[in-house]
Amino acid sequence: MFPLTQRTVPLYQKEGQLCRHTSQITSIHPLSCLPEDARALFKPPPDSTSYVLTTPSTIFHAQGGGQPSDTGIIKSKDATFHVHQVRKNEPALLHMGVFDGGNARFQDGEEVEQSINVEKRRLHSRIHTAGHVIGLAINVLVREARLPSNIVDGKASHYPGSAFVEFLGLIPGTAKADIQAKVDELVSQDLDVKIHFWTEAKARTDCTGVLESFKSDEDGVRVVEIGDVGSYPCGGTHVLNLSECGKVVVRGVKRQKGVSKVSYEVQDT
Known part of the structure; x- marks a missing residue:
């Protein structure tokens, strides 16, 4: 067997x-x-x-x-x-x-x-970290009252050529420029990307976005934290600082059935 x-x-x-x-x-x-x-x-x-x-x-x-x-x-x-x-x-x-x-x-x-394959790992890490940067940028815009207050983090996909981050709530299509500007601002700060293992209670209270289900094991909940801007439970691989992402490009914002999908890509600089 x-x-x-x-x-x-x-x-x-x-x-x-x-x-x-x-x-x-x-x-x-x-x-x-x-x-x-x-x-x-x-x-x-x-x-x-x-x-x-x-x-x-x-x-x-x-x-x-x-x-x-x-x-x-x-x-x-x-x-x-x-x-x-x-x-x-x-x-x-x-x-x-x-x-x-x-x-x-x-x-x-x-x-x-x-x-x-180091190059493939590096690309996957850049894309995955970039997805969290977009999530944090949108959360900052919500706190600044530049996006609706009911926007909530949802699922994401970080595959090359089809990466996106979803949010519950409707993000106006006109907000694309604001999202891109905030993403650019965060990347330009070259913030550190750190991995932590937190208790489930700490992850639920301290993380920026938490889905209903996430993995916790004997080490706790694995969390990726970007500077002091925010953090997410995450099991993926990441760059060490945001400059390694390159240019993070917001490709578009689509809305359907109360869900907003923000597509993106990373480009070499």
């Missing part, structure tokens, strides 16, 4: 700048051998034999919280495994990918080196 009960420590939660890591292989199986519910988590590449492996700890961010998973390579002295997707199957994190040609494979317990 595929061991889905052994916890994988997500090192990226506390060491988001770590791009290489040595671990052991806990298990490795062809994707086709997984239980149906676990197989359904993946979209394997065509015309190849995909495997899923687990490790006691990983630097590969698993898809979730609106952020795509990392990709990269896991290598031993004899084999190279290309990680295509990483998914959560609590408490395990599953790495799906393919081996280079040949018959070399990993063995259970074998020591391997994990290496993430």
Whole structure:
């Protein structure tokens, strides 16, 4: 039986700048051998034999919280495994990918080196942090009475090319320029981006925006805080300061059924 009960420590939660890591292989199986519910988590590449492996700890961010998973390579002295997707199957994190040609494979317990695609991680981190900057900018405009007082943070997606932040309440389309100006102001201050682990009570009272459900574990609630402007519960990866985001561009504001969607992108400067 595929061991889905052994916890994988997500090192990226506390060491988001770590791009290489040595671990052991806990298990490795062809994707086709997984239980149906676990197989359904993946979209394997065509015309190849995909495997899923687990490790006691990983630097590969698993898809979730609106952020795509990392990709990269896991290598031993004899084999190279290309990680295509990483998914959560609590408490395990599953790495799906393919081996280079040949018959070399990993063995259970074998020591391997994990290496993430640094450029892709950097882009995902920039986009994710930028989404929080937009959320904070809109909250500041609400406090300044430049946006309606009933605007409340909602869900978000931080995928390249389709990133957005949603809010309950109607943001006027004419507010786009004000939102962009406030975002530019925050980014220009090059505020620090810090990760904390708070109690659930502190997160609910002190965070700028809190959805009804968020994850809390033995470390508490993971929170990203941007300067002294505000904070959000968040499990994603982030830059260390706002200048690393580059130019954060508000692309548009759409309103439908009482929900406002603010789309955005990041650009190199």
